[in-house]
Amino acid sequence: MKFIKPKLKLTTILVIVLVVIAALFPLLVKDRFTLSILVEAGVMCLLALGFAAVLRSGQLSLGQAAFAAIGGYMAAIMATKISAPFWLALLGGGIASAVIAFLLGIVILRIGGLCFSIATLALGEIAVIVFRNWDQVTQGFTGIAVNAPLIRIGGTVIDFTNTIIPYYYIVLLFIVAAALIFWRINQSRLGRISRSVAVSPILSEHLGMYLTKYRVLMFVLAAFITGVGGAFYVYYGAWIGPTLFSGTLSISLLIMCVIGGLWSPVAGPIIGAVIYTYLGTLMQMRLEGLRPLVFGLLVIVLVWILPNGLVALQYKFPIWFKGLYRKLARTG
Amino acid sequence: MALLELRDVKKRFGNLIALDKIDLDVHPGEVVGIVGPNGSGKTTLLNVISGYHRPSEGTISYEGQKIAGLRPDKIAALGIVRTFQQNIIYWDAVILENVIRACYLANRTNLWQSFFNSRSYVAEEAGIREKAVDIVKTFGLADYMYSPAPGLPHGKQRSLSMAMALAANPVLLLLDEPLAGMDAAETELVAGNIKKIIERGVTIMLVEHNIKSVLRLCNRIIVLDFGLKIADGKPEEVLKSQNVVEAYLGVD
Numbered sequence: 001m002k003f004i005k006p007k008l009k010l011t012t013i014l015v016i017v018l019v020v021i022a023a024l025f026p027l028l029v030k031d032r033f034t035l036s037i038l039v040e041a042g043v044m045c046l047l048a049l050g051f052a053a054v055l056r057s058g059q060l061s062l063g064q065a066a067f068a069a070i071g072g073y074m075a076a077i078m079a080t081k082i083s084a085p086f087w088l089a090l091l092g093g094g095i096a097s098a099v100i101a102f103l104l105g106i107v108i109l110r111i112g113g114l115c116f117s118i119a120t121l122a123l124g125e126i127a128v129i130v131f132r133n134w135d136q137v138t139q140g141f142t143g144i145a146v147n148a149p150l151i152r153i154g155g156t157v158i159d160f161t162n163t164i165i166p167y168y169y170i171v172l173l174f175i176v177a178a179a180l181i182f183w184r185i186n187q188s189r190l191g192r193i194s195r196s197v198a199v200s201p202i203l204s205e206h207l208g209m210y211l212t213k214y215r216v217l218m219f220v221l222a223a224f225i226t227g228v229g230g231a232f233y234v235y236y237g238a239w240i241g242p243t244l245f246s247g248t249l250s251i252s253l254l255i256m257c258v259i260g261g262l263w264s265p266v267a268g269p270i271i272g273a274v275i276y277t278y279l280g281t282l283m284q285m286r287l288e289g290l291r292p293l294v295f296g297l298l299v300i301v302l303v304w305i306l307p308n309g310l311v312a313l314q315y316k317f318p319i320w321f322k323g324l325y326r327k328l329a330r331t332g
Numbered sequence: 333m334a335l336l337e338l339r340d341v342k343k344r345f346g347n348l349i350a351l352d353k354i355d356l357d358v359h360p361g362e363v364v365g366i367v368g369p370n371g372s373g374k375t376t377l378l379n380v381i382s383g384y385h386r387p388s389e390g391t392i393s394y395e396g397q398k399i400a401g402l403r404p405d406k407i408a409a410l411g412i413v414r415t416f417q418q419n420i421i422y423w424d425a426v427i428l429e430n431v432i433r434a435c436y437l438a439n440r441t442n443l444w445q446s447f448f449n450s451r452s453y454v455a456e457e458a459g460i461r462e463k464a465v466d467i468v469k470t471f472g473l474a475d476y477m478y479s480p481a482p483g484l485p486h487g488k489q490r491s492l493s494m495a496m497a498l499a500a501n502p503v504l505l506l507l508d509e510p511l512a513g514m515d516a517a518e519t520e521l522v523a524g525n526i527k528k529i530i531e532r533g534v535t536i537m538l539v540e541h542n543i544k545s546v547l548r549l550c551n552r553i554i555v556l557d558f559g560l561k562i563a564d565g566k567p568e569e570v571l572k573s574q575n576v577v578e579a580y581l582g583v584d
Binding site for chain 2: 184189192193195202205210
Protein backbone atom coordinates (compact mmCIF):
# COMPACT_ATOMS: atom_id res chain seq x y z
CA MET A 1 0.00 0.00 0.00
CA LYS A 2 1.29 3.33 -1.01
CA PHE A 3 -0.64 5.38 1.52
CA ILE A 4 0.61 3.65 4.65
CA LYS A 5 4.20 4.54 5.25
CA PRO A 6 6.08 2.09 7.45
CA LYS A 7 7.51 4.79 9.71
CA LEU A 8 5.15 7.24 11.34
CA LYS A 9 6.66 10.65 11.88
CA LEU A 10 6.57 12.42 15.21
CA THR A 11 4.29 15.17 13.91
CA THR A 12 1.86 12.62 12.50
CA ILE A 13 1.61 10.91 15.88
CA LEU A 14 1.17 14.27 17.59
CA VAL A 15 -1.63 15.24 15.20
CA ILE A 16 -3.41 11.91 15.65
CA VAL A 17 -3.16 12.21 19.44
CA LEU A 18 -4.55 15.74 19.32
CA VAL A 19 -7.48 14.70 17.11
CA VAL A 20 -8.27 11.79 19.44
CA ILE A 21 -8.16 14.10 22.47
CA ALA A 22 -10.45 16.53 20.63
CA ALA A 23 -12.81 13.69 19.76
CA LEU A 24 -12.97 12.43 23.34
CA PHE A 25 -13.23 15.90 24.86
CA PRO A 26 -17.07 16.13 25.10
CA LEU A 27 -17.14 12.81 26.96
CA LEU A 28 -14.81 14.18 29.61
CA VAL A 29 -15.99 17.75 29.83
CA LYS A 30 -19.76 18.06 29.97
CA ASP A 31 -19.70 21.81 30.60
CA ARG A 32 -21.95 23.35 27.95
CA PHE A 33 -20.25 26.73 28.13
CA THR A 34 -16.76 25.35 27.39
CA LEU A 35 -18.14 23.28 24.54
CA SER A 36 -19.94 26.27 23.07
CA ILE A 37 -16.68 28.24 23.04
CA LEU A 38 -14.99 25.33 21.31
CA VAL A 39 -17.68 25.06 18.63
CA GLU A 40 -17.28 28.76 17.97
CA ALA A 41 -13.51 28.32 17.90
CA GLY A 42 -14.03 25.48 15.42
CA VAL A 43 -15.92 27.74 13.04
CA MET A 44 -13.16 30.31 13.39
CA CYS A 45 -10.63 27.58 12.52
CA LEU A 46 -12.40 27.00 9.21
CA LEU A 47 -12.47 30.71 8.41
CA ALA A 48 -8.85 31.17 9.49
CA LEU A 49 -7.73 28.23 7.33
CA GLY A 50 -9.37 29.91 4.35
CA PHE A 51 -7.84 33.27 5.19
CA ALA A 52 -4.39 31.69 5.52
CA ALA A 53 -4.73 29.94 2.16
CA VAL A 54 -5.39 33.27 0.43
CA LEU A 55 -2.59 34.90 2.37
CA ARG A 56 -0.17 32.20 1.29
CA SER A 57 -0.91 32.92 -2.34
CA GLY A 58 0.32 36.43 -1.59
CA GLN A 59 -2.99 38.21 -1.18
CA LEU A 60 -4.39 39.83 1.95
CA SER A 61 -8.15 39.45 1.94
CA LEU A 62 -9.96 41.84 4.27
CA GLY A 63 -13.43 40.64 3.37
CA GLN A 64 -13.53 37.02 4.50
CA ALA A 65 -16.47 37.81 6.81
CA ALA A 66 -18.53 38.61 3.71
CA PHE A 67 -17.98 35.07 2.39
CA ALA A 68 -19.05 33.59 5.71
CA ALA A 69 -22.16 35.77 5.55
CA ILE A 70 -22.92 34.85 1.93
CA GLY A 71 -22.63 31.17 2.83
CA GLY A 72 -24.77 31.71 5.91
CA TYR A 73 -27.53 33.54 4.07
CA MET A 74 -27.54 31.03 1.26
CA ALA A 75 -27.92 28.16 3.71
CA ALA A 76 -30.60 29.98 5.68
CA ILE A 77 -32.57 30.77 2.54
CA MET A 78 -32.25 27.21 1.25
CA ALA A 79 -33.33 25.84 4.61
CA THR A 80 -36.37 28.10 4.99
CA LYS A 81 -37.56 28.57 1.38
CA ILE A 82 -37.05 25.09 -0.07
CA SER A 83 -36.53 23.27 3.22
CA ALA A 84 -33.22 21.88 2.03
CA PRO A 85 -31.59 19.30 4.28
CA PHE A 86 -28.66 20.33 6.48
CA TRP A 87 -25.81 18.96 4.35
CA LEU A 88 -27.25 20.34 1.12
CA ALA A 89 -27.68 23.78 2.71
CA LEU A 90 -24.05 23.77 3.85
CA LEU A 91 -22.91 22.76 0.38
CA GLY A 92 -25.11 25.47 -1.14
CA GLY A 93 -23.58 28.03 1.21
CA GLY A 94 -20.07 26.99 0.22
CA ILE A 95 -20.87 27.09 -3.49
CA ALA A 96 -22.57 30.49 -3.26
CA SER A 97 -19.45 31.96 -1.61
CA ALA A 98 -17.17 30.26 -4.13
CA VAL A 99 -19.15 31.66 -7.08
CA ILE A 100 -19.01 35.21 -5.71
CA ALA A 101 -15.29 34.81 -5.01
CA PHE A 102 -14.71 33.56 -8.54
CA LEU A 103 -16.57 36.46 -10.17
CA LEU A 104 -14.76 38.98 -7.98
CA GLY A 105 -11.43 37.21 -8.27
CA ILE A 106 -11.19 37.04 -12.05
CA VAL A 107 -11.51 40.84 -12.08
CA ILE A 108 -9.45 42.07 -9.14
CA LEU A 109 -6.87 39.31 -8.85
CA ARG A 110 -5.37 40.33 -12.17
CA ILE A 111 -3.86 43.21 -10.27
CA GLY A 112 -3.76 41.70 -6.80
CA GLY A 113 -1.83 43.23 -3.92
CA LEU A 114 -3.18 46.38 -2.34
CA CYS A 115 -6.00 46.68 -4.88
CA PHE A 116 -7.22 43.26 -3.86
CA SER A 117 -7.14 44.13 -0.16
CA ILE A 118 -9.10 47.33 -0.73
CA ALA A 119 -11.60 45.60 -3.00
CA THR A 120 -12.25 42.83 -0.47
CA LEU A 121 -12.59 45.43 2.28
CA ALA A 122 -15.20 47.15 0.14
CA LEU A 123 -16.91 43.82 -0.54
CA GLY A 124 -17.33 43.35 3.20
CA GLU A 125 -19.07 46.70 3.55
CA ILE A 126 -21.18 46.27 0.42
CA ALA A 127 -22.31 42.83 1.54
CA VAL A 128 -23.53 44.18 4.88
CA ILE A 129 -25.47 46.97 3.14
CA VAL A 130 -27.07 44.50 0.74
CA PHE A 131 -28.06 42.12 3.55
CA ARG A 132 -29.52 45.01 5.54
CA ASN A 133 -31.62 46.39 2.70
CA TRP A 134 -32.63 43.49 0.48
CA ASP A 135 -35.73 42.84 2.58
CA GLN A 136 -37.48 40.33 0.30
CA VAL A 137 -34.55 37.95 0.46
CA THR A 138 -32.63 38.66 3.65
CA GLN A 139 -35.45 40.13 5.78
CA GLY A 140 -33.30 43.15 6.67
CA PHE A 141 -32.32 43.65 10.30
CA THR A 142 -34.74 40.97 11.47
CA GLY A 143 -32.63 38.35 9.78
CA ILE A 144 -33.64 34.78 9.12
CA ALA A 145 -34.32 32.21 11.82
CA VAL A 146 -33.20 28.69 11.01
CA ASN A 147 -34.46 25.46 12.56
CA ALA A 148 -32.03 22.98 14.07
CA PRO A 149 -30.78 20.45 11.52
CA LEU A 150 -32.54 17.13 11.23
CA ILE A 151 -30.12 14.24 10.84
CA ARG A 152 -30.99 10.56 11.15
CA ILE A 153 -28.36 7.94 11.60
CA GLY A 154 -29.76 4.43 11.31
CA GLY A 155 -33.27 5.45 12.27
CA THR A 156 -32.37 7.47 15.36
CA VAL A 157 -32.78 11.22 15.14
CA ILE A 158 -29.81 13.15 16.43
CA ASP A 159 -30.74 15.61 19.12
CA PHE A 160 -29.56 19.12 18.22
CA THR A 161 -31.76 21.07 20.60
CA ASN A 162 -30.87 19.98 24.13
CA THR A 163 -27.15 19.46 23.61
CA ILE A 164 -24.48 20.97 21.42
CA ILE A 165 -22.32 17.86 21.26
CA PRO A 166 -23.42 16.99 17.68
CA TYR A 167 -22.36 20.46 16.55
CA TYR A 168 -19.01 19.88 18.18
CA TYR A 169 -18.43 16.66 16.24
CA ILE A 170 -19.60 18.11 12.93
CA VAL A 171 -17.27 21.07 13.21
CA LEU A 172 -14.43 18.79 14.26
CA LEU A 173 -15.07 16.67 11.17
CA PHE A 174 -14.96 19.78 8.97
CA ILE A 175 -11.74 20.98 10.54
CA VAL A 176 -10.05 17.63 10.02
CA ALA A 177 -11.22 17.55 6.40
CA ALA A 178 -10.17 21.15 5.72
CA ALA A 179 -6.84 20.64 7.46
CA LEU A 180 -6.16 17.54 5.37
CA ILE A 181 -7.02 19.40 2.18
CA PHE A 182 -4.82 22.40 2.95
CA TRP A 183 -2.00 20.21 4.21
CA ARG A 184 -2.05 18.19 0.98
CA ILE A 185 -2.21 21.35 -1.11
CA ASN A 186 0.78 22.73 0.76
CA GLN A 187 2.73 19.54 0.13
CA SER A 188 1.74 19.26 -3.51
CA ARG A 189 2.62 21.32 -6.52
CA LEU A 190 -0.15 23.85 -5.92
CA GLY A 191 1.52 24.78 -2.64
CA ARG A 192 4.84 25.30 -4.35
CA ILE A 193 3.27 27.41 -7.08
CA SER A 194 1.30 29.35 -4.53
CA ARG A 195 4.46 30.20 -2.59
CA SER A 196 6.27 31.14 -5.80
CA VAL A 197 3.47 33.43 -6.87
CA ALA A 198 3.33 35.01 -3.41
CA VAL A 199 7.05 35.63 -3.01
CA SER A 200 7.84 36.96 -6.47
CA PRO A 201 4.91 37.47 -8.86
CA ILE A 202 7.06 38.98 -11.63
CA LEU A 203 9.58 36.16 -11.65
CA SER A 204 6.84 33.51 -11.48
CA GLU A 205 5.04 35.09 -14.39
CA HIS A 206 8.15 35.02 -16.53
CA LEU A 207 8.70 31.39 -15.62
CA GLY A 208 5.31 30.53 -17.09
CA MET A 209 2.88 30.66 -14.19
CA TYR A 210 -0.42 32.38 -14.88
CA LEU A 211 -0.73 34.43 -11.71
CA THR A 212 -4.46 35.12 -11.90
CA LYS A 213 -5.31 31.44 -12.28
CA TYR A 214 -3.56 30.35 -9.09
CA ARG A 215 -4.65 33.36 -7.07
CA VAL A 216 -8.28 32.79 -8.09
CA LEU A 217 -7.98 29.08 -7.34
CA MET A 218 -6.84 29.70 -3.78
CA PHE A 219 -9.35 32.51 -3.28
CA VAL A 220 -12.27 30.37 -4.47
CA LEU A 221 -11.20 27.41 -2.38
CA ALA A 222 -10.92 29.63 0.68
CA ALA A 223 -14.32 31.17 -0.04
CA PHE A 224 -15.88 27.71 -0.29
CA ILE A 225 -14.58 26.63 3.10
CA THR A 226 -15.45 29.98 4.62
CA GLY A 227 -18.97 29.70 3.17
CA VAL A 228 -19.46 26.24 4.64
CA GLY A 229 -18.17 27.50 7.99
CA GLY A 230 -20.55 30.46 7.87
CA ALA A 231 -23.49 28.22 6.97
CA PHE A 232 -22.68 25.89 9.84
CA TYR A 233 -22.47 28.82 12.23
CA VAL A 234 -25.93 29.96 11.16
CA TYR A 235 -27.39 26.54 12.01
CA TYR A 236 -25.53 26.57 15.30
CA GLY A 237 -26.84 30.00 16.28
CA ALA A 238 -30.25 29.33 14.67
CA TRP A 239 -30.22 32.81 13.19
CA ILE A 240 -28.50 35.02 10.64
CA GLY A 241 -28.69 38.77 10.31
CA PRO A 242 -26.47 41.52 8.90
CA THR A 243 -24.66 41.91 12.22
CA LEU A 244 -23.62 38.27 12.60
CA PHE A 245 -20.48 38.44 10.45
CA SER A 246 -19.15 41.96 10.78
CA GLY A 247 -16.09 43.56 9.23
CA THR A 248 -14.19 43.17 12.50
CA LEU A 249 -14.30 39.41 12.00
CA SER A 250 -12.17 39.79 8.88
CA ILE A 251 -9.52 41.58 10.90
CA SER A 252 -9.82 39.04 13.72
CA LEU A 253 -8.90 36.33 11.22
CA LEU A 254 -5.68 38.18 10.47
CA ILE A 255 -4.91 38.43 14.19
CA MET A 256 -5.60 34.69 14.62
CA CYS A 257 -3.15 33.87 11.87
CA VAL A 258 -0.56 36.21 13.38
CA ILE A 259 -0.96 34.51 16.78
CA GLY A 260 -0.70 31.05 15.29
CA GLY A 261 1.95 31.83 12.71
CA LEU A 262 1.54 33.60 9.39
CA TRP A 263 3.74 31.18 7.49
CA SER A 264 2.09 28.04 8.67
CA PRO A 265 -0.64 26.68 6.38
CA VAL A 266 -2.61 24.48 8.79
CA ALA A 267 -1.32 24.42 12.36
CA GLY A 268 -0.97 28.21 12.64
CA PRO A 269 -4.55 29.17 11.77
CA ILE A 270 -6.03 26.38 13.92
CA ILE A 271 -3.93 27.18 16.99
CA GLY A 272 -4.50 30.90 16.49
CA ALA A 273 -8.25 30.55 16.07
CA VAL A 274 -8.70 28.37 19.15
CA ILE A 275 -6.56 30.58 21.37
CA TYR A 276 -8.06 33.79 20.07
CA THR A 277 -11.62 32.61 20.59
CA TYR A 278 -11.02 30.97 23.96
CA LEU A 279 -8.98 33.79 25.48
CA GLY A 280 -11.24 36.37 23.88
CA THR A 281 -14.36 34.90 25.45
CA LEU A 282 -12.76 34.49 28.87
CA MET A 283 -11.47 38.05 28.81
CA GLN A 284 -14.82 39.34 27.67
CA MET A 285 -16.30 37.90 30.88
CA ARG A 286 -13.58 38.95 33.30
CA LEU A 287 -12.37 42.22 31.87
CA GLU A 288 -15.31 43.51 29.83
CA GLY A 289 -14.32 47.00 28.61
CA LEU A 290 -10.62 46.42 29.21
CA ARG A 291 -10.55 43.40 26.90
CA PRO A 292 -9.37 45.10 23.69
CA LEU A 293 -6.56 46.86 25.55
CA VAL A 294 -5.27 43.76 27.34
CA PHE A 295 -5.72 41.58 24.28
CA GLY A 296 -3.92 44.08 22.08
CA LEU A 297 -1.00 44.25 24.51
CA LEU A 298 -0.82 40.46 24.63
CA VAL A 299 -0.68 40.26 20.85
CA ILE A 300 2.05 42.90 20.73
CA VAL A 301 4.13 41.02 23.30
CA LEU A 302 3.59 37.78 21.41
CA VAL A 303 4.66 39.27 18.10
CA TRP A 304 7.68 40.74 19.83
CA ILE A 305 8.83 37.43 21.32
CA LEU A 306 7.59 35.16 18.53
CA PRO A 307 7.31 37.11 15.29
CA ASN A 308 6.44 33.88 13.50
CA GLY A 309 3.63 33.01 15.86
CA LEU A 310 3.10 30.16 18.27
CA VAL A 311 4.08 27.47 15.76
CA ALA A 312 7.60 28.88 15.91
CA LEU A 313 7.80 27.50 19.44
CA GLN A 314 8.90 24.21 17.94
CA TYR A 315 12.13 25.95 16.90
CA LYS A 316 12.35 28.17 19.97
CA PHE A 317 12.00 25.42 22.56
CA PRO A 318 15.22 23.68 21.53
CA ILE A 319 17.03 27.03 21.81
CA TRP A 320 15.52 27.92 25.18
CA PHE A 321 15.96 24.51 26.76
CA LYS A 322 19.14 23.41 25.05
CA GLY A 323 20.56 21.41 27.96
CA LEU A 324 17.35 19.57 28.66
CA TYR A 325 16.91 18.77 25.01
CA ARG A 326 20.37 17.29 24.68
CA LYS A 327 19.76 15.09 27.69
CA LEU A 328 16.47 13.90 26.21
CA ALA A 329 18.07 13.28 22.86
CA ARG A 330 20.79 11.17 24.43
CA THR A 331 18.46 9.02 26.46
CA GLY A 332 15.66 8.79 23.94
CA MET B 333 13.71 31.88 -41.12
CA ALA B 334 14.27 34.19 -38.24
CA LEU B 335 13.42 32.98 -34.77
CA LEU B 336 12.29 36.38 -33.60
CA GLU B 337 11.12 39.22 -35.83
CA LEU B 338 10.45 42.74 -34.67
CA ARG B 339 8.85 45.06 -37.20
CA ASP B 340 8.47 48.76 -36.60
CA VAL B 341 8.19 48.27 -32.83
CA LYS B 342 7.55 51.41 -30.84
CA LYS B 343 7.10 51.88 -27.13
CA ARG B 344 5.86 55.12 -25.63
CA PHE B 345 5.64 56.01 -21.96
CA GLY B 346 3.49 59.14 -22.05
CA ASN B 347 5.51 61.60 -24.12
CA LEU B 348 8.73 59.66 -23.81
CA ILE B 349 9.56 57.42 -26.72
CA ALA B 350 11.58 54.56 -25.26
CA LEU B 351 11.76 52.52 -28.43
CA ASP B 352 11.35 53.89 -31.92
CA LYS B 353 10.83 51.93 -35.13
CA ILE B 354 12.85 48.92 -34.09
CA ASP B 355 13.33 46.36 -36.87
CA LEU B 356 15.21 43.32 -35.77
CA ASP B 357 15.66 39.70 -36.79
CA VAL B 358 17.21 37.19 -34.43
CA HIS B 359 18.25 33.89 -35.97
CA PRO B 360 18.60 30.57 -34.18
CA GLY B 361 21.96 30.13 -32.50
CA GLU B 362 22.88 33.79 -32.50
CA VAL B 363 24.24 35.53 -29.42
CA VAL B 364 23.13 39.12 -29.78
CA GLY B 365 24.60 41.79 -27.54
CA ILE B 366 22.51 44.90 -27.03
CA VAL B 367 24.52 47.90 -25.98
CA GLY B 368 23.88 51.59 -25.67
CA PRO B 369 24.11 54.47 -23.21
CA ASN B 370 21.88 54.51 -20.11
CA GLY B 371 18.26 55.19 -20.96
CA SER B 372 18.63 54.15 -24.56
CA GLY B 373 15.87 51.56 -24.33
CA LYS B 374 17.80 48.31 -23.91
CA THR B 375 15.79 46.98 -21.00
CA THR B 376 12.56 48.24 -22.54
CA LEU B 377 13.37 46.17 -25.60
CA LEU B 378 13.64 43.04 -23.45
CA ASN B 379 10.48 44.00 -21.57
CA VAL B 380 8.55 44.37 -24.80
CA ILE B 381 9.73 41.02 -26.13
CA SER B 382 9.10 39.15 -22.87
CA GLY B 383 5.59 40.54 -22.52
CA TYR B 384 6.24 42.67 -19.45
CA HIS B 385 5.30 45.69 -21.56
CA ARG B 386 2.95 45.76 -24.49
CA PRO B 387 4.47 47.54 -27.50
CA SER B 388 2.63 50.75 -28.46
CA GLU B 389 2.97 49.93 -32.15
CA GLY B 390 4.46 47.30 -34.40
CA THR B 391 4.54 43.54 -34.53
CA ILE B 392 6.69 40.96 -32.82
CA SER B 393 6.61 37.43 -34.14
CA TYR B 394 8.28 34.39 -32.73
CA GLU B 395 8.56 31.29 -34.92
CA GLY B 396 5.99 32.89 -37.18
CA GLN B 397 3.48 33.52 -34.40
CA LYS B 398 2.50 37.04 -33.34
CA ILE B 399 3.38 37.51 -29.69
CA ALA B 400 3.10 41.28 -29.15
CA GLY B 401 0.76 41.87 -26.21
CA LEU B 402 0.61 38.28 -25.02
CA ARG B 403 0.83 37.64 -21.29
CA PRO B 404 4.37 36.95 -19.99
CA ASP B 405 3.47 33.40 -18.93
CA LYS B 406 2.24 32.56 -22.42
CA ILE B 407 5.41 33.96 -23.94
CA ALA B 408 7.49 31.97 -21.47
CA ALA B 409 5.59 28.83 -22.40
CA LEU B 410 6.55 29.45 -26.04
CA GLY B 411 10.21 29.37 -25.06
CA ILE B 412 11.21 32.99 -24.44
CA VAL B 413 12.63 33.28 -20.95
CA ARG B 414 14.30 36.27 -19.36
CA THR B 415 16.35 37.29 -16.36
CA PHE B 416 16.18 40.60 -14.54
CA GLN B 417 18.61 43.39 -13.80
CA GLN B 418 18.04 42.98 -10.05
CA ASN B 419 18.57 39.58 -8.48
CA ILE B 420 14.94 38.49 -8.42
CA ILE B 421 14.84 35.08 -6.77
CA TYR B 422 12.58 33.23 -4.35
CA TRP B 423 14.04 34.47 -1.08
CA ASP B 424 11.99 32.01 0.98
CA ALA B 425 13.60 28.92 -0.49
CA VAL B 426 16.93 27.14 -0.75
CA ILE B 427 18.82 27.09 -4.05
CA LEU B 428 17.59 23.70 -5.19
CA GLU B 429 13.98 24.59 -4.42
CA ASN B 430 14.43 27.81 -6.41
CA VAL B 431 15.46 25.82 -9.46
CA ILE B 432 12.72 23.23 -8.94
CA ARG B 433 10.16 26.04 -8.88
CA ALA B 434 11.63 27.37 -12.09
CA CYS B 435 10.96 24.00 -13.73
CA TYR B 436 7.25 24.83 -13.65
CA LEU B 437 6.87 24.54 -17.41
CA ALA B 438 8.22 20.99 -17.37
CA ASN B 439 5.20 19.78 -15.39
CA ARG B 440 2.90 17.50 -17.35
CA THR B 441 0.70 16.02 -14.62
CA ASN B 442 -2.24 18.09 -13.43
CA LEU B 443 -3.00 19.50 -10.01
CA TRP B 444 -5.36 16.63 -9.09
CA GLN B 445 -2.67 14.06 -9.72
CA SER B 446 -0.37 16.16 -7.61
CA PHE B 447 -2.97 16.54 -4.84
CA PHE B 448 -3.51 12.78 -4.61
CA ASN B 449 0.22 12.10 -4.95
CA SER B 450 -0.37 9.80 -7.92
CA ARG B 451 2.35 7.52 -9.24
CA SER B 452 2.91 9.60 -12.39
CA TYR B 453 3.24 12.76 -10.30
CA VAL B 454 5.78 11.18 -7.96
CA ALA B 455 7.80 9.95 -10.93
CA GLU B 456 7.65 13.36 -12.57
CA GLU B 457 8.73 15.10 -9.37
CA ALA B 458 11.73 12.79 -9.11
CA GLY B 459 12.65 13.58 -12.72
CA ILE B 460 12.34 17.31 -12.17
CA ARG B 461 14.43 17.15 -9.04
CA GLU B 462 17.12 15.28 -10.92
CA LYS B 463 17.07 17.88 -13.67
CA ALA B 464 17.28 20.68 -11.09
CA VAL B 465 20.22 19.07 -9.31
CA ASP B 466 21.92 18.71 -12.66
CA ILE B 467 21.41 22.38 -13.51
CA VAL B 468 22.56 23.52 -10.07
CA LYS B 469 25.77 21.53 -10.51
CA THR B 470 26.36 22.87 -14.02
CA PHE B 471 26.26 26.40 -12.68
CA GLY B 472 28.80 25.76 -9.96
CA LEU B 473 26.28 25.99 -7.14
CA ALA B 474 26.59 22.41 -5.92
CA ASP B 475 28.05 23.50 -2.58
CA TYR B 476 25.14 25.84 -2.02
CA MET B 477 22.36 23.45 -3.01
CA TYR B 478 20.66 23.62 0.38
CA SER B 479 21.61 27.15 1.45
CA PRO B 480 18.88 29.78 1.62
CA ALA B 481 18.92 32.00 -1.44
CA PRO B 482 19.07 35.42 0.28
CA GLY B 483 22.40 34.76 1.98
CA LEU B 484 24.29 34.09 -1.23
CA PRO B 485 26.87 36.52 -2.59
CA HIS B 486 25.83 38.62 -5.57
CA GLY B 487 27.68 36.54 -8.13
CA LYS B 488 26.12 33.30 -6.92
CA GLN B 489 22.67 34.85 -6.93
CA ARG B 490 23.26 35.87 -10.54
CA SER B 491 24.30 32.34 -11.37
CA LEU B 492 21.16 31.15 -9.64
CA SER B 493 18.89 33.39 -11.68
CA MET B 494 20.57 32.09 -14.82
CA ALA B 495 20.15 28.52 -13.64
CA MET B 496 16.47 29.24 -13.09
CA ALA B 497 16.12 30.71 -16.55
CA LEU B 498 17.71 27.60 -18.03
CA ALA B 499 15.39 25.40 -15.97
CA ALA B 500 12.46 26.97 -17.80
CA ASN B 501 13.74 25.38 -21.04
CA PRO B 502 14.35 28.50 -23.10
CA VAL B 503 14.73 28.56 -26.85
CA LEU B 504 15.45 32.27 -26.72
CA LEU B 505 16.99 33.63 -23.53
CA LEU B 506 16.93 37.33 -22.70
CA LEU B 507 19.63 38.33 -20.22
CA ASP B 508 19.36 41.77 -18.66
CA GLU B 509 22.79 43.03 -17.55
CA PRO B 510 23.98 39.70 -16.17
CA LEU B 511 27.40 41.15 -15.34
CA ALA B 512 26.36 44.38 -13.65
CA GLY B 513 28.06 45.23 -10.38
CA MET B 514 30.50 42.35 -10.37
CA ASP B 515 34.20 42.13 -9.65
CA ALA B 516 36.57 40.41 -12.05
CA ALA B 517 36.25 36.94 -10.51
CA GLU B 518 32.47 37.07 -10.46
CA THR B 519 32.38 38.34 -14.03
CA GLU B 520 34.54 35.41 -15.04
CA LEU B 521 32.21 32.99 -13.28
CA VAL B 522 28.99 34.34 -14.75
CA ALA B 523 30.46 34.75 -18.24
CA GLY B 524 31.47 31.10 -17.98
CA ASN B 525 27.89 30.20 -17.12
CA ILE B 526 26.56 32.15 -20.09
CA LYS B 527 28.97 30.18 -22.29
CA LYS B 528 27.53 26.96 -20.90
CA ILE B 529 24.04 28.11 -21.88
CA ILE B 530 25.29 29.03 -25.37
CA GLU B 531 26.78 25.57 -25.71
CA ARG B 532 23.35 24.07 -25.14
CA GLY B 533 22.18 25.73 -28.33
CA VAL B 534 20.07 28.45 -26.73
CA THR B 535 19.72 31.66 -28.70
CA ILE B 536 20.62 34.62 -26.52
CA MET B 537 19.93 38.33 -26.41
CA LEU B 538 22.15 40.03 -23.90
CA VAL B 539 21.95 43.56 -22.57
CA GLU B 540 25.30 44.60 -21.16
CA HIS B 541 27.51 47.58 -20.40
CA ASN B 542 30.71 45.64 -20.13
CA ILE B 543 31.91 45.85 -23.74
CA LYS B 544 34.78 43.46 -23.18
CA SER B 545 32.46 40.66 -22.14
CA VAL B 546 30.04 41.48 -24.94
CA LEU B 547 32.89 41.13 -27.45
CA ARG B 548 33.87 37.85 -25.90
CA LEU B 549 30.42 36.30 -25.81
CA CYS B 550 28.45 37.75 -28.70
CA ASN B 551 28.63 37.14 -32.41
CA ARG B 552 26.43 40.11 -33.23
CA ILE B 553 25.95 43.52 -31.65
CA ILE B 554 23.07 45.97 -31.74
CA VAL B 555 23.53 49.53 -30.57
CA LEU B 556 20.60 51.57 -29.31
CA ASP B 557 20.58 55.30 -28.75
CA PHE B 558 17.50 57.22 -27.61
CA GLY B 559 15.30 54.30 -28.58
CA LEU B 560 16.68 54.06 -32.10
CA LYS B 561 18.73 51.23 -33.47
CA ILE B 562 21.87 52.95 -34.75
CA ALA B 563 24.01 49.96 -35.57
CA ASP B 564 23.62 46.24 -36.11
CA GLY B 565 26.19 43.72 -37.24
CA LYS B 566 29.40 41.87 -36.47
CA PRO B 567 31.12 43.19 -33.31
CA GLU B 568 34.27 44.50 -34.98
CA GLU B 569 32.31 46.35 -37.69
CA VAL B 570 29.88 47.90 -35.24
CA LEU B 571 32.56 49.25 -32.95
CA LYS B 572 34.26 51.03 -35.83
CA SER B 573 31.07 52.59 -37.13
CA GLN B 574 30.86 56.37 -36.98
CA ASN B 575 27.39 56.49 -35.36
CA VAL B 576 28.45 54.39 -32.45
CA VAL B 577 31.52 56.42 -31.74
CA GLU B 578 29.40 59.57 -31.79
CA ALA B 579 26.77 58.13 -29.49
CA TYR B 580 29.27 56.96 -26.95
CA LEU B 581 32.03 59.54 -27.06
CA GLY B 582 30.45 62.56 -28.69
CA VAL B 583 32.07 64.37 -31.61
CA ASP B 584 33.33 67.93 -31.83
